[in-house]
Each structure stands twice: as C-alpha cells, then as structure tokens.
Amino acid sequence: EADIYQTPRYLVIGTGKKITLECSQTMGHDKMYWYQQDPGMELHLIHYSYGVNSTEKGDLSSESTVSRIRTEHFPLTLESARPSHTSQYLCASGGIEGAWLSNEKLFFGSGTQLSVL
Amino acid sequence: AQKITQTQPGMFVQEKEAVTLDCTYDTSDPSYGLFWYKQPSSGEMIFLIYQGSYDQQNATEGRYSLNFQKARKSANLVISASQLGDSAMYFCAMREYGNKLVFGAGTILRVKS
Numbered sequence: 001e002a003d004i005y006q007t008p009r010y011l012v013i014g015t016g017k018k019i020t021l022e023c024s025q026t027m028g029h030d031k032m033y034w035y036q037q038d039p040g041m042e043l044h045l046i047h048y049s050y051g052v053n054s055t056e057k058g059d060l061s062s063e064s065t066v067s068r069i070r071t072e073h074f075p076l077t078l079e080s081a082r083p084s085h086t087s088q089y090l091c092a093s094g095g096i097e098g099a100w101l102s103n104e105k106l107f108f109g110s111g112t113q114l115s116v117l
Numbered sequence: 118a119q120k121i122t123q124t125q126p127g128m129f130v131q132e133k134e135a136v137t138l139d140c141t142y143d144t145s146d147p148s149y150g151l152f153w154y155k156q157p158s159s160g161e162m163i164f165l166i167y168q169g170s171y172d173q174q175n176a177t178e179g180r181y182s183l184n185f186q187k188a189r190k191s192a193n194l195v196i197s198a199s200q201l202g203d204s205a206m207y208f209c210a211m212r213e214y215g216n217k218l219v220f221g222a223g224t225i226l227r228v229k230s
Contacts, residue, residue: 033217042222043162043208058217088160105152106218108162 003027006091006109013081014117021076021112023091031094032074033106036060036087043090049074081116088113120144121209121221128226130199137184138194138224140209149213151192153183156206156223165207168192199228 004025013019025032030051035043035058045058049068063085064078074093078085092106122141130136142151153165168176168183176183184193192211196203209221 035220040206040223040225043220045217045219048217059219090160090162092162104150104212104218105164105167106162107164108154111160113160 004091004093004107004109006089006112008112009110010113010115012115012117015080015082017081017116019078019081019114021089021091021114023074023076023109024072025074025093025107026072027093027107028071029093029107030071031104032068033092033094034058034064034066034074034076035090035092036062037090037111038087047076081114083116086114086116120219121211123209123221123224125224126222128224130196130203130226130228132201132228132230133198135195135197136199136226138196138207138209138226140192140194140221142190142192142209142211144190144211144213146213149211151183151185152210152212152218153181153192153194154208154210154220155203156208158205162208166194196226201228201230204228 007022032049034047036046037043044060046062047066049055055066066076088111090111091109094104094106149170151168155163166178166181168185175185180197182195206223208223210218212218
C-alpha cells in the first residue's frame with residue numbers, strides 16, 4: 001500500500017487565483033515527481049526533485065513552481081491559474097527495487113483534478 | 118523521438134479470457150527498466166509489473182506477465198483470466214539508467230461480461 005497523499009482531490013477555482021496542490025509521502029523517498037495528465041492522455045513530467053532543496057523542471061513546460069523544504073513534502077504552486085491549467089496533477093515518489101537505478105518504482109498519489117473557470 | 122509506443126488506443130476482451138497489451142520502446146542504453154501501470158477511472162496510478170533489461174526471465178505478478186522480447190524492443194503486458202475490474206487505462210513506461218520515467222500514450226482496456 002503506497003503512503004503518498006494528495007490534497008485536494010478536486011479543485012474548482014476562478015481565473016487569476018493562486019493555488020497550491022499538496023503532496024506528502026511517508027516512505028522516506030528522496031525522489032518526488034509531479035506529472036500533468038489530460039483526460040485519456042499520457043502523463044507528462046512537469047517537475048521533479050531528487051532531495052531536499054533540489055528541484056528541476058520536467059519535460060513539459062509548466063507555469064507552476066515547486067519547493068522541497070522537507071523530504072516528505074513536495075507542494076506545487078500556480079501563482080495565477082488560467083483555464084489552460086485545467087488538468088489532472090499526479091504526484092509520485094520513487095523507491096529503489098534492488099541495485100539498479102533503472103528499476104526505481106514510482107508510487108502515485110490519487111491525483112488532484114483541477115478545473116479553472 | 119518517441120521512447121514508448123503503445124499502438125492500441127483501445128482494446129476489448131471477454132471476461133475470463135487473456136489479453137495482450139502491446140508496448141515497444143526505443144533506447145540505446147543497455148541498462149533500463151520497463152514498467153506497466155494501471156489507471157482506473159478513479160485516476161490513481163497502480164504499479165503492476167517491472168522488467169529489468171538484464172533480467173533473464175519474463176516478469177510475472179499474479180495474473181500479470183510481461184512478454185519481454187529484447188531484440189525486438191517490445192514489452193507486452195499479458196493479463197490472464199480477465200476480470201471486470203481490469204477495465205482501466207494501462208500505461209507502459211521506461212526508465213533508462215539514471216534517467217526519468219517516460220510513459221507511453223496508454224491503452225484503454227474494457228472487459229465485457
């Protein structure tokens with residue numbers, strides 16, 4: 001059972017609002033990720049972190065920002081939400097299975113479905 | 118270039134039958150890992166099975182098995198004895214050594230009773 005939590009599960013807000021999507025994990029994983037997913041589409045990596053005070057942008061350009069002040073916490077912030085930000089946001093953390101870095105298994109949260117009106 | 122290709126946008130299978138979901142990948146790295154995830158309509162991503170590039174045998178996890186053909190660069194997921202609860206979106210993913218996980222476009226599976 002994965003111990004990674006995202007809140008809120010659903011969020012409907014107006015254009016221009018600042019929002020923070022929360023993600024916490026209790027597995028002690030150093031690596032954490034944010035993915036963006038439109039309905040029925042593939043996941044796109046927007047941010048990742050390999051440890052405290054380490055954050056990097058992912059493959060898909062995003063206007064959001066992230067922070068990693070504590071190992072267990074990796075919040076994502078949108079300073080001014082727009083309708084184009086409407087999507088599902090999935091947080092994940094990674095644990096190593098065995099000796100090879102390539103077999104890091106990701107545990108996902110339940111996601112936040114964001115709708116910006 | 119597309120790293121992971123899932124050519125089947127949607128699949129139907131009769132309950133209790135087996136189904137194969139296709140996945141091909143592209144890498145020049147000798148060390149990589151292949152993953153399959155299930156995403157039900159509720160949205161969460163559930164890890165199903167992992168195959169390492171150096172593994173000699175095909176991975177199996179309960180009703181899930183991975184048909185790994187290294188020379189053809191394919192990593193098809195086989196689900197045996199399909200159940201109604203298997204209806205979901207299935208994603209194939211790959212990680213090259215030290216790199217990030219890359220997902221395919223997904224295949225929607227619908228199990229018919």
